[in-house]
């Protein structure tokens with residue numbers, strides 16, 4: 001007995017050690033899987049639809065699940081909903097969602113105009129389960145628990161009503177697109193290493209389960225449909241999907257049943273309109289691009305102009321991040337501005353080509369930073385909006401030939417503005433729970449973009465792009481978290497970056513370094529610098545001499561435990577001793593008399609987000 005007991009405890013120590021080893025090597029990653037088969041009938045006259053859904057759910061976690069949750073997003077578009085309450089109580093409501101006198105548009109919706117999504121019946125492996133609708137979340141108590149590694153099949157019937165277009169999805173948007181169908185089906189909530197993410201639909205954003213979708217949509221035959229997924233029956237459908245020049249054998253009757261399949265995605269969007277023009281462009285060594293837009297003269301020019309640029313942007317992102325992994329991408333007129341979806345985007349507008357092109361570039365970039373690298377947008381909004389802003393700024397600069405010295409300038413301006421308002425909240429804030437929309441937007445888009453551009457300042461631009469590519473390779477079709485981009489950058493650069501991730505994304509610490517004194521010392525010059533802000537940074541210093549020559553000095557931050565390569569190879573660089581963060585002051589010597597010096601500048605690239613640029617420069621009188 002005792003012997004056995006001893007043996008058991010040794011075994012459990014061994015297995016415990018294995019377990020720890022597994023975590024240390026990050027082999028413990030798992031994610032859930034869903035396979036949806038849906039069959040949906042849409043009545044385009046009363047904007048209502050009914051559907052069946054078969055969902056095979058694989059529990060890859062180590063936990064037994066006794067409950068699951070579904071999102072029922074359309075229930076947000078009802079007076080009194082959480083989305084409505086938020087709209088009525090936030091100081092700076094989204095302009096699209098309110099009337100001219102800033103009143104909630106949701107509050108004004110009538111029975112025929114609201115959105116809803118209700119589940120009529122639900123079984124688990126053929127056995128009825130009990131479920132309860134809590135507005136935008138369906139809580140399901142399982143008939144039998146799903147064990148770790150187990151699979152279960154849910155069969156559901158549901159019905160919905162497409163709301164008047166208020167936000168993202170809806171009927172008859174401002175460009176007159178009939179159906180913008182995002183967040184439209186009962187969608188299983190994600191369960192990951194943090195547990196369930198059954199977030200109510202209040203404002204933003206999304207986190208979905210990876211899987212395969214098989215979707216049949218039956219609607220009026222005059223409507224053209226675009227969206228996520230490859231059309232399986234193009235020769236029965238036509239509408240520009242058929243093989244060019246081939247004969248179509250259309251289904252009989254007043255409706256058409258469109259059959260789509262989308263492998264390896266975490267969402268499924270579609271849009272439809274009876275007046276869509278449908279253009280396609282087959283890229284060389286790239287996907288087929290689809291463009292669907294209203295057949296209206298005022299949209300023509302813009303929607304033709306966007307096509308070659310979509311091709312260029314696709315090539316830019318594939319080259320700089322990693323190859324676009326699907327065979328199709330669709331740019332579709334719809335929605336309420338621009339929103340990214342799997343294999344597609346919905347964009348509004350037409351009178352200004354520039355704005356539609358800018359939006360297309362941004363939304364297409366999300367194909368990487370959200371639809372392949374699927375971060376939880378509610379919690380890490382800066383990783384999808386910010387990284388998208390970063391890469392689309394670079395892309396715009398190149399393909400639209402903007403030739404800006406600092407393509408990220410507007411992100412820095414936004415961030416400095418936010419600091420001045422005193423309204424900054426840390427990026428760890430849940431995206432629904434910022435005090436106002438403004439600090440959310442700037443934290444997500446601008447400060448998130450600066451996370452990368454400033455990382456380039458810390459580790460070097462070449463290492464930055466390699467880090468992004470490694471991040472893509474290591475985490476595609478997964479749910480990366482903030483630590484993952486940090487680890488990719490650490491592995492590529494050999495520089496320790498935990499201090500950077502911590503201060504920039506989990507605090508509101510700011511950066512302010514200064515040249516405090518420049519003192520003549522015979523044939524030499526002494527430069528005193530100070531760290532005024534709490535956030536640490538390595539420091540590049542450029543010295544410009546009166547004879548026009550220049551040289552640079554580099555003070556690495558001690559806790560980086562490494563150095564970047566010279567970002568200005570055209571100038572001689574002196575690598576100074578490390579600057580230990582806790583020391584608020586730092587001095588170094590220049591081997592030339594002060595009278596020779598014209599100017600001394602901290603970070604001439606301005607990629608370091610120093611909130612007070614004035615004290616970064618010393619100039620001779």
Ligand SMILES: [Zn+2]
Pocket residue numbers: 362363366384385388
């Ligand atoms: Zn975005």
